[in-house]
Every structure is written in C-alpha cells, then in structure tokens.
Amino acid sequence: MTRPHMPPTSGSAAGVRPVRAYLRSRGHAPVSLTDRYVTMVQLAVLAAVAGQPVATMIGDLAGPADPARTGAGVALVALAMTAFLVAARAAGPVLLPAPDAAWLLLSPLNRGHVLGRTARALLVVAVVAGLVLGLGVLAVLGAPDQLMWRLLAALALGVSATVGGMALAVLGQASQSWQVWLTVAIAGLVVLAVVAMSGHLRSAMAVAAAAPLSVVATVAAGGVVLSALLARQAWAALGRIPARTLVSASTRAGHVSNAATTLDPGALTWIAEDNHWRARKLASRRWPSMPAPFALAWHDWLRLARRPRRLAAMAAAAALPAVLAQAGLAPTALWAAVLAGGLAAACTGVSGARRDNDNPVMARLMGVARRPALAARAVLPMVLSGSWTILALAGLALAGGSGTQAAALAGPAAGGVWWLLGPLAAPALAAGALRMARRSPVDHSMPVLDTPGGAIPTGPLIWAVTGADLALAGCLPALSAPLVPPGAFGAVLAAQGVAGVLVLLGYVLRAGRAG
Amino acid sequence: MYEPIIEVAGLAVDLGANPVLRDVRLTVSPGEIVAVVGPNGCGKSTLLRCLTGLQPATSGEIRMFGEPPADNARFWSRVALLGDEPAWYPGLTAREHLELMGAVHATPRMTVDAALDVFALTERADAVPLNLSTGQRQRLCLAATLLRPSTLLLLDEPERGLDAAFRSRLAGLLGDYAAGGGTVVMATHDEGLAAHARQVFPSGVTA
Incomplete structure (x- = not known):
C-alpha cells in the first residue's frame, strides 16, 4: 500500500492516475458504499422536494x-x-x-x-x-x-x-x-x-x-x-x-x-483588488489639505476616481431596475431592488474602512479617532447611493414614460417628488455599507440550526445579514412607500429623512465608541 | 522631564498553555533607545504588543505615560508602532501613502519628499506598495512611521528585509529621533542596531 516514491511515469495517461490514487490514499478516507448511498438518497429527496414546484412553474x-x-x-x-x-x-x-x-x-x-x-x-x-x-x-x-x-x-x-x-x-x-x-x-x-x-x-x-x-x-x-x-x-x-x-x-x-472556507468571504474582495492595482501604472497626486478625518477619507474618493470603468459600469447598472420593471416585477420588489442597488453602490466606496478593520496597522499609525474617521468615510457612500438611486428612478421614469412607472412605484400620491426618497435613504444605505465593510470574519463556532429544510449554519448567516440589516431598518419608510395611502407621501418622505439620519448617526456613535 | 515613559512590573503572559513572559520588569525614560534582544520565541514581539495593549497580560502591571495602555486615538497619536507589514490602501502609490500620513498629522516630522529621499524611495514613489520589493516595502513602513510626529517609537524587527548599508543608516535615523526627545523601544536581531541601544532581555534582565 505504501509507496515510498512518486510513480516514475511521465507524459502518459497512466502517469496521472497512480499519482491521484496515491494522493487519495494519503488524504481523505476512500468513498465507501454507504457514502454513495447517502448521496443518492439526498439527491432523490431533493428531486422529490423540488420536483413539484419546478413542474408547476414549467406548466405555467x-x-x-x-x-x-x-x-x-x-x-x-x-x-x-x-x-x-x-x-x-x-x-x-x-x-x-x-x-x-x-x-x-x-x-x-x-x-x-x-x-x-x-x-x-x-x-x-x-x-x-x-x-x-x-x-x-x-x-x-x-x-x-x-x-x-x-x-x-x-x-x-x-x-x-x-x-x-x-x-x-x-x-x-x-x-x-x-x-x-x-x-x-x-x-x-x-x-x-x-x-x-x-x-x-x-x-x-x-x-x-x-x-x-x-x-x-x-x-x-x-x-x-x-x-x-x-x-x-x-x-x-x-x-x-x-x-x-x-x-x-x-x-x-x-x-x-x-477565504471562503476558513477565514472570511470578505477577504475575496482583496484578491481581485490587489491583482488590479499590481497591474496598474499610477501617477502620484498631491494630497489635498483638509482636516485629518477627511484627509483619511480622501483615499476612497481617489481610489474610485482611478477606476472610471467601474464607475461607468455602476452608472450603466442603474438601468437594471427599468429592465426589471419592464419584465413585470412587482412595485414592492422593484423598490427593494432599487435600494439594494443603492446599497451595492455605497459598498464600492467603503474600501478604506474595510482595510482598516481587516488590518488596523495603518489606522494606528494615523491615530485618527474612530468616530470622526467613520463620519468622514460615510460621505462618499452617501453620495454614491444617493446618485445611483436617483439615476435608477430616473431610468424607471424614462422607460415608463413621464414618470408613471416610478410614480406607481412610490405610491399613487407620489407626484413629482418620488425621486427624493433615494437621497433620503442614502444615509441609511451608507451606514449599512460601513457596517458591512467593518463586520468581523465568519464565526464558525456559532451553532448550526437543524430545520426541516436542512441544516442552517448561523455563523455565515449572521455574517451575510450584517450590514444589510441596518440598511433595511433605515429604509423601512422608503420600502413602505408603495403601500401608503394617497396623501401620506409627505409623511413617508419625512420619516425616511429622519430614519436615515438617525441610523447613520447611531451607527457612527456606537461603532466609534472605543475611539 | 525624567518621569519614565514606560513602567512594567511583574509582567507575565501565557499563550495557550505556554508561558511566554515571566516576571518582566522594565523602565524606559524619555530620550532612551532600548533594544529588546534574545533568541526566536523568547517573547520580544509579545512584550511590544503588551506595551501597546494589543496583547492582554496574564498578570502584572504596565503603565505607558503613567497610565495603562489604551487603544484610542490619544494613545496612538503619541505612539508609532511598526510591527507586521500593514495592509496597504488599495489604489494608492508609495508617495500617496506618505502624503496621507502627512495630511493626517498636523506637524509631520519631515516633508514627503525628504522622507522619500532619506528612505531611498524617490525612484519608486509612483509604484503601488505591492509592486515594491520586500526591503523597499519595509523602508516605506519605516518612512511612514518616522514621518509622523510621535513621542514613542515601538519597532518590531525594523531591520527585516533591509540591506546592510541601510541598516546602519537606520541606526543613525533612530539616534536623531532620540536626540530630538523621542524614545525608541525595538525588538531586534541586528547587532549593529542593538549596539546603539540599552539592551534588555524580555525577562527584564539588562544584557
């Protein structure tokens, strides 16, 4: 069984098989008949559970x-x-x-x-x-x-x-x-x-x-x-x-x-990011003179300006809600898609906060207090999410003709101010993006819940909703816009404005406590 | 003026079940250069981390500037720590990292151009740090650490990746820092750097 040397074959089909067999014999336990049986039963159960809904969907x-x-x-x-x-x-x-x-x-x-x-x-x-x-x-x-x-x-x-x-x-x-x-x-x-x-x-x-x-x-x-x-x-x-x-x-x-299995799915972002900058040739620019927290946050602006194609793709993606509307998505789901897009746009502007949270060496060298730093870093995601949602709602108006679709989206009494909801939700989206950027790695020691639908690992689940939860809480008034009765739209706008500011303020104060 | 900047008494640290530090005593006065020396695994880096509060002590007392180390902006505005290589900000060049350091601190100790010149990085100023060699990245770390104002420098193996010529230049730079009133505590294996400093073993015994 034991092979003290690697098989001395080369360039032939027989060369790879013995090597793989050798590695298998040293690695995991071989797949037994019971393992195969369990896999087959799992597949059969999956087919039985998913079969009916899929058949109904196809029939439709x-x-x-x-x-x-x-x-x-x-x-x-x-x-x-x-x-x-x-x-x-x-x-x-x-x-x-x-x-x-x-x-x-x-x-x-x-x-x-x-x-x-x-x-x-x-x-x-x-x-x-x-x-x-x-x-x-x-x-x-x-x-x-x-x-x-x-x-x-x-x-x-x-x-x-x-x-x-x-x-x-x-x-x-x-x-x-x-x-x-x-x-x-x-x-x-x-x-x-x-x-x-x-x-x-x-x-x-x-x-x-x-x-x-x-x-x-x-x-x-x-x-x-x-x-x-x-x-x-x-x-x-x-x-x-x-x-x-x-x-x-x-x-x-x-x-x-x-990153996906042992550390942190958040680390995935750095792999692509670092590869990108390694291949780029940059010219240094003088740092503008401004208060320390804003000087720190300026990095995010500069980084984004250096990726014009990403900005263009983000702007082009603002057309997606209009496409979804034409494909027949319900107004509430469409609103959720617009706000999710705004959150995604905000997430492209929080790189500095994520870097400092993953590895605080530079943050310690800077010595800027956390609260002012977080507040300054919230400006860019607010601008991004606010602009993106305005663009997306404008796209809906254009595609639907004279704003009817967008007005329907924001409720019957929206009139001409439906687009205000986007910028008013921006602080909450920025808070969500910052919370997402600063979340801890997945805690694999969290319990796994056994449900009739299968096992749910709570660690990755909690990791996945961290950030989105805050954005959702701060955007509740905007999300309820399609459901409000005519005449109450002004109240929705006011509630969204207050909720957005409160969520961002609360987050900055709470997250920056130790600083 | 001569109040000690660092006072450590009876410090003990266990990592897992392993005792790493035992009954460490250390007092450092302003303007001193202290080299923590000893073989691998004797607790040099652990001691530095304890001084910054990043490693909780199992027992004993640490006072930095007369109070326990605190992970806040006030503490980090006085202490400049060079440990592991930092995660560089994406999309910024070497010069821009130094510019950022200069922009954040109201009174930098030197201009960015001077720092690039002193740390022999002028020709690579427009490169992103990940495209620099290991030694150049270490010089960039040192430049960022020495560009910002501070009263205490904590350096963990500052000689890492540096060529022999630059190591001796570094000894001079640290001497200038101390002559200006700053205090330096470094963990090092470099005999040249240690020769310019008061040497201590992590056990607290003066070498």
Missing part, C-alpha cells in the same frame, strides 16, 4: 409570451449569459487546487490529464447554468404549443450556450486569439441586451416566439453541434494552457477557497 410557461415583456426578458437573459462568461474568464476558468498547481503542474505529467478532473467539473457547472438559462429563455419566449418539446429545445439551447461559452473561455486561456473571440462574444451579448431593451428587436422576437417547432429544433440542433465542436477544441487545448496562467488562476483559487 405554457402559452404565448407577453410581447410587452419580451424585450426586457431577452435583455435579462443576455445579461445573465454575460455574467456567466465574465465570471468564467475571471476565475480562469481552468484552475487546480493550489497544492496540485505546485506539485503536479510543474512536473513531466501530461498536462491535459492533470487538468481532466477540472474540465469535468467545469462541464457540470456549465450544464447546470445552461439548464437555468434554458428555463429563462422559455419563460421569455413562451410556448404557444408542444410545451414539452419547446422546453427540451430551450434547455438544449441554454446548455449549448453555456457549454460553448465555457469552452470559449478555456480556449481563451490557451491562446490570445480565442481570448479576442470571448471578448467579442461578451460585447455582442451586451449590445444584444441594450438593443432588446430599446425595443428595436420587437418584430424579430415576435418571429422567434412564434417559430414553428421544426425551426426551433433545427436551431437547437445547430447550437448543440456548435458547442460540441467548441468543447472538443477546448478539450484538445487543455494540454496547451501555459503553466503561468494556470498557476496564477490556481493561486487565486487557493486564496479564494481559503
């Missing part, structure tokens, strides 16, 4: 789609596919566990075989994502007849798209020319989303929604063939992926999994 898709919502739906599907491709490219997508990258990659073993297991995992991820995307496609285009066949065709199209996209990302890792094609695909999807949203594709989408089954089947078959070809190319290219890209992707993944 029968019938033609609502033409007024098709444009927004296509835009959302295109954006989802864009997000999938961007995530695949950011991850690698081909990567190895960090020890494999260090010990197996830089060895004479056949690289394609070393990477085989990763490739299979990527395939599973792509298929699952594709099934969800396929359901999305069917929900958008509808099924005027033959629900089952149209469902199968939509799923085939979805899986083809994600498998093809993943293959493209793998090929992009192996060669620069494929990387260009991946970028073209991402840009094409963004353009498609914009055009679909603008309504220029209405006739084309109507044709697609009413296409006879034979045409749909042909298109799906074409998609499957194309993605199979791409997947074959990608499989062949596995062995040609340069070690340097694999090592950097795998090290990144090592940090990521470390």
